[in-house]
Amino acid sequence: MKRLLLLLLIFLLATGSFALRGKIKQLDKEITSRFEGRRWELPARIYGRPLELYVGRNLTKKDLLRELELLDYRAAQDMNTPGTYNIQGPHISIHCRAFPFADGKRAGKTITITITNRHIRSLIDQADGQDIALFRLEPLQIAAIYPRDNEDRLLIRLQDTPPLLVNILLLTEDSRFYHHIGIRPLAILRALLANIRAGKTVQGGSTLTQQLVKNFFLTSEQSLQRKIQEALMALLLEYHYSKDEILETYLNEIYLGQAGKRAIHGFATASRFYFGRNLDELTADQLALLVGLAK
Structure with a gap:
């Protein structure tokens, strides 16, 4: 899969315009600097x-x-x-x-x-x-004491995440996560046709990698330019990092609700906020409810 991604990125760089090549290099630098640096500012908790x-x-x-x-x-x-x-x-x-x-x-x-x-x-x-x-x-x-962005976040390692939560998430959001290259062109096309027929957005074609890019790097703006940028960043993210690293970051980054000015990010935080329990204490239906909030 890494070889396929490398060939695709080389193709884009070789055949694209000067502006496109410059944009890809800019996005690549942005992704690696953010992902390999300090990803989040965490709240200071007082006990x-x-x-x-x-x-x-x-x-x-x-x-x-x-x-x-x-x-x-x-x-x-x-x-x-x-x-x-x-x-x-x-x-x-x-x-x-x-x-x-x-x-x-x-x-x-x-x-x-x-x-x-x-x-x-x-x-x-x-x-x-x-x-x-x-x-x-x-x-x-x-x-x-929350950081300036008012994001509340409890970090969790993928290895410590209940397997049932991961299974529900992948089954619901991206069943081909471990097999695609960050984007699924056919899924995007199917969603586009369904939305055109319905006259509104009724289906999404984003992978978990694209959802992470949208939450971690981009805004919620809906435009063709942003969707293209999202797809390019998803390809770059998949090239540089493993599937497990991407999934673990998604589990900690995804926005799952609001408590006044405090934004609830990540499944571990949402578990404490909604149920007063840690993730490993939740039942199957409670885990499914949290996954439903991510949609």
């Missing part, structure tokens, strides 16, 4: 003090449950996903979320706390049954 759990601490079951509610934990029998808890008499089992503390990232884990007479009597790691000397729940976010 409260985390609740520390240890044997002997004065803590009631009611206080612990109130803390879990503030952190958007929910009661569940199976606790298959992080962000859930289960109560059995004085024992409270919690499937805790991972969190990047200042002294190191804490992996998600399941713990069981026993509380009687307003004190923690035991604190057990469910993975190995060992006692835990000290455990911190993730802190509550109490504020955030």
Whole structure:
């Protein structure tokens, strides 16, 4: 595929006018400088003090449950996903979320706390049954300072994204993503004919790569010149970067809603905004709803 892209770009440079060759070189520089530099300005998030759990601490079951509610934990029998808890008499089992503390990232884990007479009597790691000397729940976010563009964004790696979300996205938006060169001329032609027959826009022919170009580099302007520029940039993007890099950037860049002046970008941010949960805690229908927002 890279060879085909290279041949196509060489053809455009060799046969195009001086202006076209200059435009391609300009777009190529713009893409590489933006993609290989700092892609986003991220918000500064301010957190409260985390609740520390240890044997002997004065803590009631009611206080612990109130803390879990503030952190958007929910009661569940199976606790298959992080962000859930289960109560059995004085024992409270919690499937805790991972969190990047200042002294190191804490992996998600399941713990069981026993509380009687307003004190923690035991604190057990469910993975190995060992006692835990000290455990911190993730802190509550109490504020955030957003960059000048007011874009809110939680970054996620492709490898950490639920496979079901990726499958729904590709099936819905671009089933040939891993097989095309950034554009699909036949799909564009079909969409053009359908829109002409309908007398309005009823179908789109853009690939995920083109959608990323539109969101990341261009404006929402609808013109033939912009569509040509979008197609050229999609070809250049596919030439320089892998499919996984493009898909991961799309997952973090796509606009998915507005909260006052704050723009919700990326699926991880939208998951917290709409459902109060991380992506890996969502059900299939919730993931499908997020994908629907991207259309």
